[in-house]
Amino acid sequence: MDKITLRKFPYPYQAAMTISNDIDGTSLSNFIEIHRFLNTNESTSLGEGLGLPISDSFWMYDNPILENSAFSYFEKLGSTPSNAAPLIRDFIKAGILDVMHSYGNFVAISDFSRKMAAHAINELDRYNLKVKVWTNHGGIESIQNIGNRSWGKGDLPTHEGNGTAAHLDCYHSDLLIDYGIRFYWDSVESLTSLVGQDAPVHFSEAYWRSPLYSGFKLKTKSIIKGYISFADLLHFKFTKRHFVPWQPFDAQNQLIQFDQLRDGNILLRFKRFGHNKLDWSDDLDFLLNEKVLNHLIKKSGYLVLYIHLGNVKSRQESTCLPVMTINKLRQIAELYHQGKLWVQTASRLLMYNFVHHSIKWKAEETDANYQIHLVGFHQAVFNLHLSLEDLGGLTFIAPADKEVLIFFNDRAVATEVVLDKNTSRQFVMIPIPEIKWPL
Helix, strand or coil: CCCCEECCCCCCCCEEEEEEECCCCCCHHHHHHHHHHHHCCCEECCEECCCCCCCEEEECECCCCCCCCCCECECCCCCCECCCHHHHHHHHHHCCEEEECCCECCCCHHHCCHHHHHHHHHHHHHCCCCCCEEECCCCCCCCCCCCCCCCCCCCCCEEEECCEEEECCCCCHHHHHHHCCCEEECCHHHEECCCCECCCCCHHHHCCCCCCCCCHHHHHHHHHHHHHHHHHHHHHHHHCCCCCCCCCCCCCCCCEEEEECCCCCEEEEECEECCCCCCEHHHHHHHCCHHHHHHHHHHCCEEEEEEECCCCCCCCCCCCCCHHHHHHHHHHHHHHHCCCEEECCHHHHHHHHHHHHHEEEEEEECCCEEEEEEEEECCCCCCCCCCHHHHCCCEEEEECCCEEEEEECCEECCCEEEEECCCCEEEEECCCCCCCCCC
């Protein structure tokens, strides 16, 4: 029915972003204070709380003697729950911890095994703690990582050697998928310099026009990189193979894409915006500078920011977040509360993006109302079951002359309605669940 359309973002927002934070270097006390500032309206050591639905990642294992150590679910690399475990469970239930930043912080290939993966997943399942998002961590030593862009072998069931196939003890992606992971980020090669995904993009935006490249030296390097990337595109056109060591320019500029792991399983791989040398908490002000935010809103795009929010470059900082970072977060909060920029947790933003692109719906008009029926996904190949919470934020635009009813699983769902008297339209939205602070 042409009278009814699906809005790109929840009403009234014009663009969307999340801070996809890696937990490296964050103590439990700093994590709690940072998120009390982000998620509540309470008075904190960082100032008045911002009331933002921003989430974070966590580790099941870590070694506290490491420089970039954080709190973890288990004591060190063992199987005994730590003192932080109950709090981690509470924050997962609240939706504030919603990303597994791999299983843990391992510094040697021998640190990780399939048995550790199974133990971690069984522990989460025991408390019915479901997490949908995974991000790789570390470099060549982190053999747990998945995806063919990473050094890891977590999605390789066997290794071919001497004419035989030997099972790899680090293989675990089958366990992840059975557990419920549906979205993943593979490596720094999948960082994008393009501001705003799922929006039109020009080739130059990835290089010399990217706000990540400032100053003569970086601009010059980006121009050279741009020319090499252009040659790579021509090479790919004839050979169907890329030769650049970074992620090739993606003209489609999609936030998430179906990706087949090396064991044949399917996950949704997502992009993160950022730079692997600009990933400290101190860099937030530059990464989300005025040009970036204005361009994001103007393009009506999505942005998933890559950052280590709890890891401060300057060790002389007296608080757990630098002043410039605090001020930038306040600006983000203002845009959110003004209804311009939709800020959401990582898992909800990714799920919303997938549902918005994939949901099948039909509308019909009766004498008394308009009826919208949500009837499943276009991508039947992907095993993802919808819940009502997954639909939060979907906004339909309809004429204002009749009531609008939205049905899911043949049942009418609660909606929020905003009338636009100037255009005789109404915006009908499935409510977005609130983040409830667990402490």
